[in-house]
Amino acid sequence: MADVTPLEIQQAIRNVPDFPQPGIQFKDITPLLGDARLFAGSIDLLTEGFTPGQVDTVVGIDARGFIFAAAAAYRLRAGFVPVRKKGKLPYLTHEQTYQLEYGTNTIAIHVDAIRPGARVLLMDDLLATGGTAAAAAELVRKLGGQILQIAFLIELSHLQGRARLAGYPIRSIVVY
Numbered sequence: 001m002a003d004v005t006p007l008e009i010q011q012a013i014r015n016v017p018d019f020p021q022p023g024i025q026f027k028d029i030t031p032l033l034g035d036a037r038l039f040a041g042s043i044d045l046l047t048e049g050f051t052p053g054q055v056d057t058v059v060g061i062d063a064r065g066f067i068f069a070a071a072a073a074y075r076l077r078a079g080f081v082p083v084r085k086k087g088k089l090p091y092l093t094h095e096q097t098y099q100l101e102y103g104t105n106t107i108a109i110h111v112d113a114i115r116p117g118a119r120v121l122l123m124d125d126l127l128a129t130g131g132t133a134a135a136a137a138e139l140v141r142k143l144g145g146q147i148l149q150i151a152f153l154i155e156l157s158h159l160q161g162r163a164r165l166a167g168y169p170i171r172s173i174v175v176y
């Protein structure tokens with residue numbers, strides 16, 4: 001059981017208007033990360049319902065997703081696998097390109113990162129349009145991983161990212 005509430009977590013997320021560009025309300029998680037109780041509580045909430053032995057691999061998305069996914073992997077005694085922006089992983093990769101609001105982006109995973117049939121939690125800090133998570137889920141699927149859940153600390157619901165992730169169980173802790 002987590003000893004923090006989603007409301008406490010929401011209150012520790014700072015809204016920064018017009019970053020990185022005009023019109024964007026940036027959700028700054030650094031005040032939350034700097035608070036020992038709230039950071040631990042956020043990991044408890046993201047992993048609630050799972051116990052060690054039920055998950056083989058936690059996949060985290062570059063870069064802020066690493067923070068939560070690595071801590072969750074430790075808590076669940078699971079392995080940690082990074083999905084990175086293109087060009088950062090040293091070994092053979094699978095890549096997936098997806099649409100951003102303007103232009104495209106490409107993410108990658110090592111070809112041997114996930115054992116076929118592995119039980120996977122996919123994790124990121126924030127769900128916006130869902131393009132990033134959908135591309136990461138496709139990479140996991142390509143390697144034969146079985147996604148048990150996709151978990152986000154923050155969901156920006158007006159961007160309808162959930163619709164892009166139809167078919168996957170989704171968890172988000174703080175919804176705007």
Ligand SMILES: O=P(O)(O)OC[C@H]1O[C@H](OP(=O)(O)OP(=O)(O)O)[C@H](O)[C@@H]1O
Nearest residue numbers: 062063064124126127128129130131132
């Ligand atoms: O749902 P989407 O519209 O795809 O957006 C969500 C993604 O955007 C942010 O990552 P960003 O690319 O800014 O990378 P960062 O974590 O390295 O800052 C966030 O951490 C998610 O990964």
Ligand SMILES: Nc1ncnc2[nH]cnc12
Nearest residue numbers: 024025026027028126128
């Ligand atoms: N509004 C936002 N705040 C923080 N990270 C984001 N990634 C995409 N949209 C974001």
